[in-house]
Amino acid sequence: MLAPRQKNLLFVCLALLWVAIMLAAFWWFEMRYIRPFDGRTQLFSGQTLRLPPDLAGQDTIRVVHFWDPGCPCNVGNQQHLAQLLERFAPRGVQFYALRKAGSHGQLPQNLAGLQNIDELPGSQDLPASPAVAIWGRDGQLAYFGPYSEGALCSSDNSFIEPILEALVDGRPVKADSTLAVGCFCDWPASGQESH
Incomplete structure (x- = not known):
């Protein structure tokens, strides 16, 4: 004792x-x-981005989510994406996901409504992820860029909700090039992470 x-x-x-x-x-x-947020500015230009022929011009709004499973910036983005899916899929918006080539991983169960696509013409020119491209009912690229600006992504600071609302209501949108500061990871094969 x-x-x-x-x-x-x-x-x-x-x-x-x-x-x-x-x-x-x-x-x-x-x-x-x-990780420290350094506020790097990223330019997204959708001039070469195209829908595959089997998806183009079918009188439907399409959202393509670009993601890299190894990017920590995707974690904060996924809850916002699930909210977008829940809000706009019942209104006829179709959601797709394009994973970075050569990466491995699955989206969480709450994003099971996203249809996977293997290739998107022009996506090799994507500067960073997570990112989103939105095509209107006319098959034209309406928006290309990040989900929001800043270190975190949510519906409070998102660019996406107003764009989807306008497209669902039949109003034209043309924002195929965007300059933003946010949490990004490199998309090219280098795999270098940046913020």
């Missing part, structure tokens, strides 16, 4: 060990998941 002084010493040692473990865990989490 331990003397009271030994019990106190044991308690202090265990408490210090616990604090050290918590600090190490926090440091590991910070190094792995928390």
Whole structure:
């Protein structure tokens, strides 16, 4: 049996060990998941982006989500995308997903309504992801760029809801080139991450 002084010493040692473990865990989490937001500006130009012939011009609004499973910026984007799917799919908007070539991963279950496409003409020129392209009922590219501006993406700072509302209501939209600051990862095969 331990003397009271030994019990106190044991308690202090265990408490210090616990604090050290918590600090190490926090440091590991910070190094792995928390990245500084440097505010890099990215230009999205949709001049070469086209729908595949089997999807073009069918009197339907189409949304294509560009994503890279290895990009931490997708995590914050996925809840917003699920809200868009829930809100606009019942109104006739079709949603598609194009995963970065050579990457592996699946979208979460709440995004099961997105139809996967393997290739999109002009997508090799995409500067960064996550990104979105929206085609109107006339088959013309209405919007190409990020979901929002800033470090986080939500319906509060999104560009997408107003564009989809306008297209659903039959109003024309032409925003096929966009300049924005946000959380992005490189799309080209280099795989270099940037923010």
